[in-house]
Amino acid sequence: MSNITSNVRTLYWDRDALVLIDQCALPQRLDYVRCASVAAIADAIRTMVVRGAPAIGIAAAYGVVLAASAAYKTHRDDWQVAVARELDLLRAARPTAVNLAWAIDSMVEQFQRIQGDPSTSLLAHANDLFQADVAANLAMGELGAALLGSANQVITHCNAGALATAGYGTALGVIRSAWKVGKLEHVFATETRPWLQGARLTAWELHADNIPVTLIADSAAAHLMSRGNISWVITGADRVAANGDTANKIGTYSLAVNARAHGVRFMVVAPLSTIDRTTAQGSDIPIEERPGDELLAFHEQRIAAPGVDAYNPVFDTTPAELIDVLVTQKGVVHNPNLESIRQLFETQN
Amino acid sequence: MSNITSNVRTLYWDRDALVLIDQCALPQRLDYVRCASVAAIADAIRTMVVRGAPAIGIAAAYGVVLAASAAYKTHRDDWQVAVARELDLLRAARPTAVNLAWAIDSMVEQFQRIQGDPSTSLLAHANDLFQADVAANLAMGELGAALLGSANQVITHCNAGALATAGYGTALGVIRSAWKVGKLEHVFATETRPWLQGARLTAWELHADNIPVTLIADSAAAHLMSRGNISWVITGADRVAANGDTANKIGTYSLAVNARAHGVRFMVVAPLSTIDRTTAQGSDIPIEERPGDELLAFHEQRIAAPGVDAYNPVFDTTPAELIDVLVTQKGVVHNPNLESIRQLFETQN
Numbered sequence: 001m002s003n004i005t006s007n008v009r010t011l012y013w014d015r016d017a018l019v020l021i022d023q024c025a026l027p028q029r030l031d032y033v034r035c036a037s038v039a040a041i042a043d044a045i046r047t048m049v050v051r052g053a054p055a056i057g058i059a060a061a062y063g064v065v066l067a068a069s070a071a072y073k074t075h076r077d078d079w080q081v082a083v084a085r086e087l088d089l090l091r092a093a094r095p096t097a098v099n100l101a102w103a104i105d106s107m108v109e110q111f112q113r114i115q116g117d118p119s120t121s122l123l124a125h126a127n128d129l130f131q132a133d134v135a136a137n138l139a140m141g142e143l144g145a146a147l148l149g150s151a152n153q154v155i156t157h158c159n160a161g162a163l164a165t166a167g168y169g170t171a172l173g174v175i176r177s178a179w180k181v182g183k184l185e186h187v188f189a190t191e192t193r194p195w196l197q198g199a200r201l202t203a204w205e206l207h208a209d210n211i212p213v214t215l216i217a218d219s220a221a222a223h224l225m226s227r228g229n230i231s232w233v234i235t236g237a238d239r240v241a242a243n244g245d246t247a248n249k250i251g252t253y254s255l256a257v258n259a260r261a262h263g264v265r266f267m268v269v270a271p272l273s274t275i276d277r278t279t280a281q282g283s284d285i286p287i288e289e290r291p292g293d294e295l296l297a298f299h300e301q302r303i304a305a306p307g308v309d310a311y312n313p314v315f316d317t318t319p320a321e322l323i324d325v326l327v328t329q330k331g332v333v334h335n336p337n338l339e340s341i342r343q344l345f346e347t348q349n
Numbered sequence: 350m351s352n353i354t355s356n357v358r359t360l361y362w363d364r365d366a367l368v369l370i371d372q373c374a375l376p377q378r379l380d381y382v383r384c385a386s387v388a389a390i391a392d393a394i395r396t397m398v399v400r401g402a403p404a405i406g407i408a409a410a411y412g413v414v415l416a417a418s419a420a421y422k423t424h425r426d427d428w429q430v431a432v433a434r435e436l437d438l439l440r441a442a443r444p445t446a447v448n449l450a451w452a453i454d455s456m457v458e459q460f461q462r463i464q465g466d467p468s469t470s471l472l473a474h475a476n477d478l479f480q481a482d483v484a485a486n487l488a489m490g491e492l493g494a495a496l497l498g499s500a501n502q503v504i505t506h507c508n509a510g511a512l513a514t515a516g517y518g519t520a521l522g523v524i525r526s527a528w529k530v531g532k533l534e535h536v537f538a539t540e541t542r543p544w545l546q547g548a549r550l551t552a553w554e555l556h557a558d559n560i561p562v563t564l565i566a567d568s569a570a571a572h573l574m575s576r577g578n579i580s581w582v583i584t585g586a587d588r589v590a591a592n593g594d595t596a597n598k599i600g601t602y603s604l605a606v607n608a609r610a611h612g613v614r615f616m617v618v619a620p621l622s623t624i625d626r627t628t629a630q631g632s633d634i635p636i637e638e639r640p641g642d643e644l645l646a647f648h649e650q651r652i653a654a655p656g657v658d659a660y661n662p663v664f665d666t667t668p669a670e671l672i673d674v675l676v677t678q679k680g681v682v683h684n685p686n687l688e689s690i691r692q693l694f695e696t697q698n
Contacts, residue, residue, distance in 0.1 A: 027653065027654035027655075028651070188660070190568075191542065191644055192568075193540065193542060193566040193567065193568060194566055196652055199644065199645070199652045199653045200653065200654075203653045203654055203657040204653070204654035204657070207654050207656055207657050208654075213657060214657075214658055214659060214660050215641070215644050215645065215653055215657060215658070215659040215660070216644070216659065216660050216661075217542040217543055217567070217600070217644060217661070218542065218566070218567050218568040218600075219539075219541075219542060219568070219599050219600025219603055220599050220600070220660070220661075220662060221603065222600075222602050222603035222606055222665070223599060223602055223603075223662055223665035223666075224660075226602065226665075226666075250566060250568050250569050250572060251566070251567075251568025251569070251571075253571050253572055253575065254568050254571035254572075254603060254607055257606060257607050258603055258606050258607075261606045261610070292564070295540055295548065295564050295565070295566060296548070296564065298647050298648070299647070299650065301648065302377070303540075303545055303548045303549060304376065304548045304549065304552045304553070304564055305375075305376035305552055305553035305556050305557075306376075307556055308552040308553070308556050308562060308563075308564060309563055309564070310563060310564040310565065311537070311563050311564070311565050311569070311573075312565075312566070312569075313569060313572055316569070316571070316572035316575075317572075317575075
């Protein structure tokens with residue numbers, strides 16, 4: 001696979017294993033983790049060695065390849081059945097991002113067409129999903145950048161970049177495309193507590209591409225908006241409901257409320273695989289809570305007093321009415337709602 | 350001085366020196382720092398060994414005692430002149446909190462009345478300011494708690510507690526008083542990036558008083574408000590302008606915007622010494638920017654990629670129209686504005 005984004009190879013297949021950048025080690029170290037089993041991939045998803053909704057989906061697709069290959073060796077006649085339990089475990093590795101389920105479903109749909117050893121055809125399908133994700137990001141980058149005027153200062157939250165996808169990024173794809181065509185002046189990246197995706201990943205990625213980026217505390221975004229120089233907030237999504245309500249990293253909702261209060265426009269960039277039309281609205285999206293230790297300690301050093309606990313929801317839901325535009329690879333939806341999203345899916349290519 | 354709040358002795362005078370809890374070391378260690386010179390106190394304010402607008406003011410008052418005592422030893426006839434440069438340095442230690450200048454001015458006003466060695470009478474005046482701050486906090490606690498209905502779940506930001514004052518606290522004073530009278534169900538303390546005053550100080554203080562407290566990421570407050578169980582946001586202030594615009598820890602403004610959007614009421618608790626009637630409005634308040642390293646590193650370990658910079662304003666301004674009530678020791682101002690604040694000052698006691 002060609003290297004399309006400035007040395008960032010988030011994940012790639014290499015001789016019967018999936019190789020992942022260890023996103024827990026960035027930016028101190030650029031380590032690669034080799035996952036040769038579906039259990040290793042589920043673990044990498046759970047522990048956030050790989051994160052970002054599209055990247056999780058692609059990693060899971062390769063997980064299905066590994067699960068099916070292993071099952072075929074021990075259960076030649078009923079590997080499709082033997083593999084089911086492992087795929088359930090893989091599906092449960094993170095609850096909020098819908099791309100995980102979407103990618104596993106897409107792989108499982110191939111099962112019935114397969115005669116004999118499933119390895120080759122499943123690997124080919126996983127590679128197709130990988131390439132389609134990159135192509136979608138490039139298309140969204142162009143569509144999103146076309147919406148911007150000149151000399152934009154934008155805020156982005158968390159990491160919806162090359163590291164969150166098969167390459168190029170969703171929100172950061174739009175930012176990369178805008179930079180290329182001279183429409184971008186500056187990116188303010190929120191540090192994104194508690195996991196610091198902004199400080200550790202987005203700043204690293206953008207700096208590596210020489211795109212001017214400045215880190216801010218999550219809580220400083222409103223102050224920055226009040227100064228009047230921010231034109232857009234641009235984020236990715238972990239799941240978009242049928243009506244356009246969007247689950248994304250905790251803090252996205254606060255940014256959307258503040259953007260509306262300051263006349264700053266709000267853009268969500270997400271491939272079709274992130275839109276879950278079986279989920280009616282935001283309140284139906286499960287919100288993952290992670291251990292309070294992510295807030296109570298830093299690198300195993302306790303921050304808060306002993307005995308204190310923390311509430312750590314890592315996603316929140318932004319209602320569709322706060323989203324000015326949803327950018328997908330199939331087109332742009334202004335003021336997304338049930339009807340406009342339905343039309344997006346029903347439009348012929 | 351009596352110990353009025355659960356073993357928290359933020360600062361106290363002891364044999365020719367001011368003793369301060371080292372707030373940089375909390376909650377890992379409860380260390381005390383002994384400051385025997387005005388330079389040591391200015392340094393403690395600058396490095397945030399002592400922080401919180403009222404506590405900074407009281408510490409500065411004792412700094413004036415030390416400066417005058419030292420100057421009298423070397424410049425018996427013109428110690429008032431000799432001391433001027435050191436008081437300028439003290440005044441410049443932090444730019445946003447107005448209590449610092451207020452306390453120094455109050456001490457300097459005593460100078461003209463002094464014959465001979467100024468130590469005793471200045472120390473008496475600093476002690477008066479200390480006791481008045483505690484009394485103001487107790488009064489505000491009662492006034493603020495009276496505004497609450499029953500079974501409140503509240504959000505507080507930063508630390509406006511015993512540690513930020515001579516004792517009891519401003520916002521946490523209201524919370525302590527509400528807890529005492531059975532009106533408080535739960536406190537959610539924002540961790541307060543970048544310095545983590547909420548995680549390190551507020552959680553420690555409230556837990557020490559057995560007040561139920563849960564830590565959240567700053568960016569999770571909006572999500573929590575959207576769940577519908579938060580009745581009030583209660584914060585302190587670093588400076589209130591003549592029209593009620595309020596400078597406070599970065600993130601306060603975002604909380605106020607979100608509170609208004611969710612029908613959550615917003616209370617600012619601040620003694621009269623925090624109200625600066627010579628500052629017309631919020632945009633006239635200088636906003637301190639601290640080194641980007643507070644965001645780029647944690648305990649000297651770099652978080653962000655090399656070469657990345659950060660913008661680190663540590664205060665923001667909340668316009669008066671987002672403040673439902675301003676609580677002072679002299680009374681409560683609903684919907685604060687130029688006129689209602691003028692009336693507060695002109696009302697006879």
